[in-house]
């Protein structure tokens with residue numbers, strides 16, 4: 001097993017996977033953004049792959065129907081070394097670019113060019129549980145045996161990509177920008193068709209009701225998990241900087257699994273932290289913990 005120092009390093013006070021090189025993190029602002037780039041942002045384990053799958057099908061459906069723009073999915077913007085920016089230059093538009101960066105760290109041109117950005121949020125308790133399993137199963141992350149240890153690290157922002165609270169609050173400052181769409185994992189679970197409609201309106205994509213139902217079917221947890229099991233892991237198969245193995249992504253896909261992990265003491269402590277950190281947060285008000 002690799003030492004923790006081989007897997008995680010600090011940048012700007014935030015722990016990052018060493019799969020995001022310091023050189024790349026230092027040169028983020030040099031990334032040449034195109035006005036039609038679409039940024040897909042999230043804190044890890046918030047449903048990024050799910051959302052990506054929906055977007056992929058949406059663009060394919062639109063292109064098949066009326067020759068609209070095709071979409072090229074890139075690896076996460078912070079994955080690799082600065083040479084990666086050269087590779088992205090060669091990709092055709094429209095590029096769908098995933099990231100786990102907080103808003104402040106985004107390459108500056110995403111902001112100056114007012115690119116469209118979709119930010120997906122998941123309730124932090126399920127996010128923590130999902131992240132815990134990712135830590136346990138992902139060879140690119142340090143091994144953490146106990147749930148209690150991980151939860152403490154999560155609450156202190158000592159996990160890769162840093163603090164959930166900071167991440168959400170950095171995006172909250174831009175929640176009303178015209179070029180930003182905020183989605184919630186739990187709302188997608190509750191009414192996926194409605195969420196797909198929201199995405200279509202935001203991106204100016206139109207698909208038929210039948211296409212929408214088909215997209216919903218093909219992006220179901222079961223379909224995506226089975227598809228991942230048929231694939232060979234390859235570096236560009238995930239949209240998460242933390243792994244190249246899609247099979248690690250599809251675990252349960254439910255809302256409320258946290259109840260199987262949090263003790264009542266841990267829940268109380270978490271709720272206190274949540275109240276003190278997210279007290280004035282608008283985004284926090286819409287977070288749902290149960291299905």
Ligand code: A3P
Pocket residue numbers: 042043044045046047048049050126129130131133219220221222224240249250251252253254257
């Ligand atoms: P669990 O570990 O709770 O199962 P990300 O893509 O950001 O890494 O998030 C991974 C989480 O999203 C995992 O949560 C995974 O199961 C869930 N997920 C992935 N695809 C999904 C889908 N189609 N429907 C619902 N949840 C999905």
